[in-house]
Amino acid sequence: MAKKVKSRSAAQTAVKKRSGTKSAARSSARKAVKAKARATTAKSSTKKPARPKQRIAVSHHREEDFKTDGLRAYAKYRDLGIADATHGLAQAHVIRLQGPCDPAEVSKLHFHDVEFQMVYVLKGWVKTYMEGQGETLMKEGSAWTQPPKIKHMILDYSDDVELLEVILPAEFRTVELKA
Numbered sequence: 001m002a003k004k005v006k007s008r009s010a011a012q013t014a015v016k017k018r019s020g021t022k023s024a025a026r027s028s029a030r031k032a033v034k035a036k037a038r039a040t041t042a043k044s045s046t047k048k049p050a051r052p053k054q055r056i057a058v059s060h061h062r063e064e065d066f067k068t069d070g071l072r073a074y075a076k077y078r079d080l081g082i083a084d085a086t087h088g089l090a091q092a093h094v095i096r097l098q099g100p101c102d103p104a105e106v107s108k109l110h111f112h113d114v115e116f117q118m119v120y121v122l123k124g125w126v127k128t129y130m131e132g133q134g135e136t137l138m139k140e141g142s143a144w145t146q147p148p149k150i151k152h153m154i155l156d157y158s159d160d161v162e163l164l165e166v167i168l169p170a171e172f173r174t175v176e177l178k179a
Contacts, residue, residue, distance in 0.1 A: 030122055057085035071174060074098050083170035091170035094122065099159030109153045109177045116168040117140060117146040124161030127151050158178060 059065075059080040070077035075095050082092040097106075110127075120143040127137050128144075131151040138144065146152060 010045070016071045035091050051089065054087070055085045057081035066094075070095070072097075074102065082166075084169070088168060088170040090168045092164070092166045095163040095165055097126070097154070097157045097161045097163070099157070100160075101154075101156050103156065106154045106157075109151055111149045111175055112146070112167070113173040113175070114148055114167050114169070115150075116166070118166045119144055119146070120164040122162040123163055124158035126157040126161050126163065127155040129155055145179070 033090070057080065059078075061078075065078045066076040068076055070093070076096050078094040078096075080092040080094070082090050119138075121138050122141050123140055125137060125139045127135060129135050129152060130144075130146065135155060136144070
């Protein structure tokens with residue numbers, strides 16, 4: 001049996017050569033864009049100030065570690081040592097809101113000038129208001145993030161509520177707003 005040999009016309013050969021040239025040009029352009037992106041990334045990453053090396057932070061529960069020297073007078077805070085270990089990159093603490101809830105003291109609309117904020121309910125419940133979300137009841141096991149500068153407030157909470165809060169950076173500004 002004889003094999004059939006396909007032959008290309010001169011026009012087909014010319015088209016094939018042109019598309020191969022275009023493909024090579026596209027490939028070269030892609031390589032140039034990728035190289036530029038790598039150079040830009042390397043350049044921008046070299047501009048970041050070097051942070052001191054983080055260390056391990058270990059915190060064991062001790063009742064005497066709950067202090068009233070935090071942001072709110074109706075809360076006790078237990079610092080978990082994260083701010084010191086990360087040289088101010090982040091902060092983490094356990095918060096006990098002191099009951100019973102007094103809405104006149106607690107329900108103040110405010111925001112925090114932070115990059116990241118996350119809250120996890122360890123025990124009890126807390127009712128919050130967040131701009132764009134409305135009122136939400138958070139129970140034991142609930143977690144939420146609060147985007148930077150989101151207006152929010154606590155509306156009510158159980159007498160036994162405990163929250164874990166993680167914030168970046170450790171030092172930040174809180175702004176109370178007029179109702």
